[in-house]
Amino acid sequence: MPEKESAAQKALGELAPKMVSLTDDVLFGDVWERPGLSPRDRSLITVTTLAALYRTDQLGFHLRLAVKNGLSREELVEALTHLAFYAGWPNAMSALGRLKDIVGSTDSPEN
Structure with a gap:
């Protein structure tokens, strides 16, 4: 079953796939998941x-x-x-x- 599309994928996936990847993987996948806050x-x-x-x-x-x-x-x-x-x-x-x-x-x- 395919993974649910992120908000970034829905908004810009076709136009800017690298930006979407950075948003999903780095911003929300790493920065937002850090334990400090x-x-x-x-x-x-x-x-x-x-x-x-x-x-x-x-x-x-x-x-x-x-x-x-x-x-x-x-x-x-x-x-x-x-x-x-x-x-x-x-x-x-x-x-x-x-x-x-x-x-x-x-x-x-x-x-």
Whole structure:
């Protein structure tokens, strides 16, 4: 049975197979698996970095992964609110908008 396609394979597999291989094998296969930080901590660092640098194209994927890795909606809101004072209000507001699209408002259950 063939291995499930990664997000990178689905998005860019035909166009940039080497980039996909590096993403899957090095970034997610090695860096994300290192024992020094938990996946939860890596997600928090990645989400806040992407938000701070206004890298919105990949933010949605990493917000979903952050929730999957154990970060709550409330923790992500708090991190992004804190980030607003250091990385800029527009960056934080955009990231919070993406988070709302993914996990909804306080009236809806987390995904």
